[in-house]
Amino acid sequence: MNLNQLVKIVISALEDVKASDIEVLDVTKMTTLFDRMVIASAVSTRQAKAIANNVHDKVKASGGMVYGTEGEGS
Helix, strand or coil: CCHHHHHHHHHHHHHHCCCEEEEEEECCCCCCCCCEEEEEECCCHHHHHHHHHHHHHHHHHCCCCCCCCCCCCC
16 A cells, blocks of 8 residues: 555545544655654544544555554543
8 A cells, every 4th residue: 555545545534534624744854754644633532532443444444554543542
């Protein structure tokens, strides 16, 4: 899976659970850890967890790797 395909899958997963203010940032010149950062807003903690779970599930279903999820406990 290439980077553009992954970004499309993530955006689609975010939109499925009605995330708002979705932004994709190209950070290749700022860090060597990753190339894109996707930021989105949720209206509640419940929605934020649903968004994170949906992104995780859609990426894995598409054959991508999910290495971890930050802030899962809170």
